[in-house]
Structures are given as structure tokens and as C-alpha cells.
Amino acid sequence: MFIGFFLALRAAGVKASLREYLTLQEAMHAGLGDFDVDTFYYLARATLVKDERFIDKFDRVFAESFKGVLQPKPETVDGVAAQELPEEWLKLLAEKVLTDEEKAEIEAMGGFEKLMETLRKRLEEQKGRHEGGSKWIGTAGTSPFGANGYNPEGVRIGQQTSRNRSAVKVWDERSFKNLAADVEIGTRNMKVALRRLRRFAREGAAEELDLPGTIGSTARNAGYLDLKMVPERHNAVKLLLMLDIGGSMDDHIALSEQLFSAAKGEFKHLVHLYFHNCPYETLWTDARFRSADAVATADVLHKYDSTWKLIFIGDAAMSPYELIQPGGGISSWNAETGQDWLRRLITAFPKSVWINPVPEKHWNYTHSTKIIREMFEDRMYGLTLEGLDAAMHRLMH
Amino acid sequence: MARFEGTSSFVATEDLKVAVNAAVALQRPLLIKGEPGTGKTVLAQEVARALGKDLISWHIKSTTKAQQGLYEYDAVSRLRDSQLGDARVHDIGNYIIHGKLWDAFEAENAPVLLIDEIDKADIEFPNDLLLELDRMEFFVYETRQTIKAKQRPVIIITSNNEKELPDAFLRRCFFHYIKFPDRETMERIVEVHYPGMKSLLLREALTAFYELRELPGLKKRPSTSEFLDWLKLLVAEDIGPEVLREKSAAKLIPPLHGALLKNEQDVHLFERLAFIHRRGG
Ligand SMILES: Nc1ncnc2c1ncn2[C@@H]1O[C@H](COP(=O)(O)OP(=O)(O)OP(=O)(O)O)[C@@H](O)[C@H]1O
Numbered sequence: 001m002f003i004g005f006f007l008a009l010r011a012a013g014v015k016a017s018l019r020e021y022l023t024l025q026e027a028m029h030a031g032l033g034d035f036d037v038d039t040f041y042y043l044a045r046a047t048l049v050k051d052e053r054f055i056d057k058f059d060r061v062f063a064e065s066f067k068g069v070l071q072p073k074p075e076t077v078d079g080v081a082a083q084e085l086p087e088e089w090l091k092l093l094a095e096k097v098l099t100d101e102e103k104a105e106i107e108a109m110g111g112f113e114k115l116m117e118t119l120r121k122r123l124e125e126q127k128g129r130h131e132g133g134s135k136w137i138g139t140a141g142t143s144p145f146g147a148n149g150y151n152p153e154g155v156r157i158g159q160q161t162s163r164n165r166s167a168v169k170v171w172d173e174r175s176f177k178n179l180a181a182d183v184e185i186g187t188r189n190m191k192v193a194l195r196r197l198r199r200f201a202r203e204g205a206a207e208e209l210d211l212p213g214t215i216g217s218t219a220r221n222a223g224y225l226d227l228k229m230v231p232e233r234h235n236a237v238k239l240l241l242m243l244d245i246g247g248s249m250d251d252h253i254a255l256s257e258q259l260f261s262a263a264k265g266e267f268k269h270l271v272h273l274y275f276h277n278c279p280y281e282t283l284w285t286d287a288r289f290r291s292a293d294a295v296a297t298a299d300v301l302h303k304y305d306s307t308w309k310l311i312f313i314g315d316a317a318m319s320p321y322e323l324i325q326p327g328g329g330i331s332s333w334n335a336e337t338g339q340d341w342l343r344r345l346i347t348a349f350p351k352s353v354w355i356n357p358v359p360e361k362h363w364n365y366t367h368s369t370k371i372i373r374e375m376f377e378d379r380m381y382g383l384t385l386e387g388l389d390a391a392m393h394r395l396m397h
Numbered sequence: 398m399a400r401f402e403g404t405s406s407f408v409a410t411e412d413l414k415v416a417v418n419a420a421v422a423l424q425r426p427l428l429i430k431g432e433p434g435t436g437k438t439v440l441a442q443e444v445a446r447a448l449g450k451d452l453i454s455w456h457i458k459s460t461t462k463a464q465q466g467l468y469e470y471d472a473v474s475r476l477r478d479s480q481l482g483d484a485r486v487h488d489i490g491n492y493i494i495h496g497k498l499w500d501a502f503e504a505e506n507a508p509v510l511l512i513d514e515i516d517k518a519d520i521e522f523p524n525d526l527l528l529e530l531d532r533m534e535f536f537v538y539e540t541r542q543t544i545k546a547k548q549r550p551v552i553i554i555t556s557n558n559e560k561e562l563p564d565a566f567l568r569r570c571f572f573h574y575i576k577f578p579d580r581e582t583m584e585r586i587v588e589v590h591y592p593g594m595k596s597l598l599l600r601e602a603l604t605a606f607y608e609l610r611e612l613p614g615l616k617k618r619p620s621t622s623e624f625l626d627w628l629k630l631l632v633a634e635d636i637g638p639e640v641l642r643e644k645s646a647a648k649l650i651p652p653l654h655g656a657l658l659k660n661e662q663d664v665h666l667f668e669r670l671a672f673i674h675r676r677g678g
């Protein structure tokens with residue numbers, strides 16, 4: 001039951017598990033999805049999707065899977081479209097409420113397809129007779145087949161009108177679209193990347209004295225000292241992020257910043273600094289480059305010692321003058337070249353990498369990118385899962 | 398089994414009700430996410446109230462450990478008592494401090510257990526509670542007892558998305574994302590907080606509020622709770638609807654500032670954008 005729907009979800013990348021699928025069955029058996037299509041939709045959603053970014057996908061698969069059986073009728077009365085129940089759902093309910101005898105009876109009638117057909121006809125007929133209001137075919141008790149066993153006229157067809165909803169199906173509203181669209185660029189990548197980033201951050205966590213543990217076991221030990229060690233809660237990784245803001249790559253850079261921020265719990269310290277195109281004597285603690293947020297690069301070099309790891313994120317694309325000429329910087333006069341400043345930073349922080357959101361195949365066509373890459377002795381990595389992996393590996397080992 | 402239908406002080410949308418009732422009926426935890434201030438925390442309170450259950454709240458901090466929800470062994474007190482020759486020292490049970498899960502499991506009538514802001518804790522935290530939440534029991538090594546839930550509590554867990562939660566944990570929960578209330582739902586929420594509020598003022602306030610939320614680049618989008626606070630302020634200071642229709646940003650900002658626009662950056666942004674926007678509209 002619903003297996004087609006379930007498989008379609010998985011194919012679309014909504015990673016519902018068998019366990020969750022069984023929970024949905026259990027919920028249906030407990031009567032939680034009865035008997036209104038919206039309720040069934042909400043129940044399936046609460047059971048099978050565990051991340052709001054996938055709800056939109058879920059909605060689309062839901063619409064697709066129950067298409068045909070859930071199409072609103074073209075003619076609507078009172079603005080409420082008559083809808084039919086998903087066939088698979090009917091089957092499930094039937095499974096639940098019908099005796100074997102009754103099931104055999106349905107089969108004898110020609111099976112579910114035939115049943116649906118009959119219902120459809122019945123609906124057409126009723127439309128003529130009713131004066132428009134409710135679109136139920138007959139009234140059902142707790143079972144869609146009526147209280148007295150198999151009875152196709154007991155099936156409610158169409159949306160419940162009492163709640164006064166519009167004809168648009170909830171899942172067709174796609175109201176979670178924004179949540180998905182916001183992070184569409186590599187949503188799945190982001191998640192994986194984050195997981196890896198965390199793993200890297202945790203790798204090689206040192207041990208520290210577990211004070212409560214030591215006291216506890218010492219007490220248990222009748223006062224004899226019994227030292228306990230635990231892995232350090234947070235890794236000792238201290239990270240300086242230097243981000244290039246103000247170019248065409250801003251979106252990508254914001255994305256990588258988000259990524260690191262999301263993992264910040266795993267780092268002992270995470271410091272963000274910003275520059276435009278190339279770092280010179282001034283860096284900023286805020287991407288709006290206000291004078292109040294300016295810090296001298298020299299101070300940064302003194303403040304953070306070589307145990308800090310340094311990650312540049314930027315496209316490394318600029319006019320060569322910005323890199324090799326005093327005064328070549330685009331925003332203010334720089335007495336020393338960008339290259340000088342970069343070299344100082346690289347020397348001060350031996351564990352440093354450059355992450356470049358521009359696809360790697362273009363790197364060689366930009367002079368400045370080539371220079372920077374050489375300065376980093378090939379420690380320039382793409383903003384891809386692989387690149388991130390390699391960069392982290394380089395930083396941690 | 399009583400169904401949750403919202404309460405006189407809480408507006409529950411249809412999808413939320415389905416999720417809550419499924420979690421209650423199948424006795425699985427319900428994970429709630431959503432923007433800050435959309436009622437994640439009060440939901441547990443309201444569910445407890447609606448179902449006539451007690452509420453046990455466990456607020457998670459970055460230093461909270463799963464074990465603390467079960468129990469803690471206060472070895473330091475015991476060591477001290479033994480130094481002082483206190484007789485209590487012979488019963489280790491005197492030094493076992495019950496956690497929230499213990500309390501929830503031991504309650505005569507199944508309570509609602511709120512685990513608030515689970516994402517604040519260490520990434521291992523949810524995994525460390527898997528077994529206990531599954532089986533609703535745990536073992537106390539020091540006293541060799543098994544604490545088993547008399548009745549399975551209703552468990553509501555909230556997250557603000559600061560960390561990803563492990564898949565194994567997610568598979569065991571029902572999930573609901575509180576969508577930011579649309580205008581109609583917001584009107585109902587206002588009605589439960591300030592019944593009979595002047596409709597003209599409310600209409601203008603809603604318009605200003607939703608317009609503000611749509612400003613691109615806002616650092617902190619104001620939420621339900623901020624909107625409610627702001628309405629209270631508007632009424633208290635007797636600000637009329639015409640002020641909210643004000644076209645110039647300079648005049649409009651003061652009544653928005655503080656309650657809805659909380660940081661300088663957003664005020665600046667508003668100054669830049671609101672004027673253009675409103676002039677156009
Ligand atoms: N659906 C609702 N019905 C009634 N009141 C609501 C509703 N949603 C939010 N509120 C009000 O908004 C306020 C904020 O709610 P709450 O603190 O539960 O939000 P939260 O989602 O837990 O926020 P945070 O993520 O910041 O912890 C409360 O005062 C609550 O009364």
C-alpha cells in the first residue's frame with residue numbers, strides 16, 4: 001500500500017525510511033488519516049518528511065502520485081471542487097475495514113478500478129439531483145464503506161466543505177516552496193558538506209581531565225584517586241575565515257560563510273574577517289566595511305598565533321596590479337602590495353588554504369588566480385564537496 | 398483519547414493538529430521546528446492544557462548532557478558526607494538526583510514532556526537519548542534499578558535549526574514545521590491575545606508588519622511574538638492607524654523601532670528600502 005508513493009518519494013530524494021513508512025501504515029490503521037484527504041496528506045507529511053527543505057519535494061511527489069484520482073473536477077459547485085479519493089488509500093482503508101468476504105465481493109465486481117469507475121458515475125448522477133451543497137455521496141459512518149459493510153455509496157467523495165476551503169489542494173499550494181528555493185543551490189551538498197566539516201573538526205579531539213568523572217569514581221573508590229579522561233568536548237580547532245566580499249561571487253561566499261557558521265559549534269573559535277578582492281593593511285570584522293569595523297592586518301597577525309588555521313574564501317580574480325603594485329588596491333592607497341600582505345598571512349598561518357567558488361577549470365585563465373594559487377603552493381580548492389574535503393584534510397593534518 | 402484542537406489561547410492550524418494527534422496516539426515524540434517566536438515552546442504548554450496533563454519542561458543548553466535528563470549521581474556530596482561522618486552516606490540513593498525524564502516516567506498520569514531547543518546541545522545529544530525515548534526506560538547503575546515509564550509521556554521537542562539532528566533520531570519522530578502564519582491565521586492569533594481589537598488599527602498594523610517582513614536582506618525578520626508585543630505598544634501609546642499608513646520612512650520608523658526593528662542594520666535597511674517601496678506602492 002502506498003508503496004508506489006513511498007518509492008517515488010525516495011527517488012525524488014526525500015529520504016523516507018522503511019521505518020517511517022511503517023509508522024504511516026500504523027497511523028492509518030489507528031484511524032489517524034480518516035477520512036479526509038487533507039488529513040491524510042498532513043499525516044503522511046508529518047510521518048515521512050523530517051526536514052522542511054524537503055516538504056516542497058514531498059508536495060510535488062504527492063501531487064504526482066495521486067494525480068488522476070485526486071484531480072479536481074472541472075465543474076465546481078460553490079467554489080469547492082469535487083475530488084476523488086486516492087485509489088491506493090481506498091485500498092488501504094478497505095484492507096482495514098473489510099472482511100475477506102467483502103474483499104472477495106469487490107474482486108467479483110471487477111476490482112478497485114471498477115469500483116472507482118462506479119463511484120465516478122454515481123458522482124455524476126448525484127450532481128444532477130443535489131441542489132449543489134454537499135458533495136458527499138451518501139453519508140458514511142466511520143468506514144468509507146458505510147457502517148454496514150461493503151457499500152460503495154458510503155464512500156465520501158470530494159473535499160469536506162464545512163471548513164470552507166478553496167478548491168486548491170493544500171499540497172498544490174506549494175507553500176513550502178520558499179524554504180526549498182532559499183537553499184536550492186546545493187541544498188543536499190550543503191548538508192553533506194556540513195556533516196563532513198563537523199567530522200573533520202572532531203577528528204583528533206584531544207583528551208581532557210573529566211573532573212566530575214574523576215571525583216565520581218574517586219568517591220566510588222573510597223577516596224583513592226581514580227583519574228578519568230574524556231575526549232575534549234569541543235575540538236581545539238581555531239579558525240580564521242577571511243572572506244572576499246563585493247564581487248560577483250558574493251552569493252557563493254555567503255553560502256560558504258553560512259556553512260562554516262552552521263558548523264561553528266564544532267570549532268573552539270571561529271573568527272570572520274572581510275576584505276575586498278585582496279587583503280591589504282586593513283581587514284574588516286563586518287562585511288559592510290565601515291570604519292568602525294576596521295582592524296589592522298598587523299594586529300591580526302599578532303593577535304592570533306600559528307595554531308590558528310586560516311581559510312580564505314574568494315574568487316582570487318582581480319587586476320594583477322591589485323596584487324603586485326603598491327597602490328594597486330581599488331579602495332584605498334596601499335603602500336605595500338597585496339602580494340606582500342598575502343605572503344605575511346600565509347607565513348604567519350602555516351595551516352592555510354584558499355577556497356575558490358569559481359570552477360577550477362577557469363582558474364588558469366586569470367592571471368591573479370594563477371599567482372595566488374602559486375603562493376598557496378596549490379592549496380587552492382574549489383567550493384565543492386571534494387574541494388572542501390581536501391581543504392579540510394590539508395588543514396587538519 | 399482526547400484530541401488536540403487548539404485552545405482558547407492558542408491557534409492551531411489543521412496540519413499542526415494532525416501532527417500533534419498522531420504523536421499522542423502513536424506515542425512517538427513530535428519534533429517542532431519553525432522561525433523563532435512562532436509558538437514552538439508554548440505549544441507544549443497548550444497541548445498539556447488541552448489534554449489535561451502536567452507539563453514537564455526540560456530546557457536544553459549547550460552544556461546539557463543526555464544523562465542529566467535521566468539522573469545524576471552527586472558524588473561530591475557523598476564524599477563530603479563521608480568526611481563528616483553523616484549516616485546518609487550509606488544509602489547511595491540519597492545522592493541520585495532525578496532528571497526530567499525520570500520525573501516524566503514516574504508520574505502517575507502521563508505528562509507532556511517538553512525538550513526545548515534540542516539543537517543547542519552537543520550533536521551527540523539526541524542520539525544519546527534514542528534508547529530511552531524508544532523504550533521509555535533506563536537503568537540506574539548506582540542503585541541497580543530500572544526506571545520504566547508508568548505511562549508513556551507525550552514528548553514534544555523543539556529545534557531552532559542550529560544544528561542538524563541525526564537521522565536515527567528523526568526517524569523516530571513525527572515532524573511539524575510551523576509555517577509562518579498567514580494573515581488570516583495571524584488575525585486569529587491576535588484575537589486570542591487581544592480579543593476585540595480595533596479592526597482598522599489591526600488591519601494597518603498587519604499590512605505594515607507583512608510589508609516589513611518582506612524587505613529583502615532583513616537580518617532579523619520580526620515574528621509572531623514581536624508582532625504581538627508591538628500591537629500592545631501601539632495600543633498603549635495610542636498610535637492611530639493613520640500613522641502606520643505614513644509614506645515617509647522617517648515618520649514611520651519611530652513606531653516600528655524597538656519592537657519590530659531590533660537592530661541598527663535593519664533600521665538602516667528599512668530607511669533605504671521602505672521609502673522607495675512605499676512611494677511606488
Ligand atoms: N499559534 C499561536 N497562537 C497563539 N499565540 C501564539 C501562536 N504562535 C505564537 N504565539 C505567541 O507568540 C509568542 C512566542 O511563542 P514561543 O515563545 O512559543 O515561540 P518559539 O517558537 O518557542 O520561539 P523561540 O524559537 O524564540 O523559542 C508567545 O507569547 C505565544 O503566545
Ligand SMILES: [Mg+2]
Pocket residue numbers: 437438439513555
Ligand atoms: Mg521557544
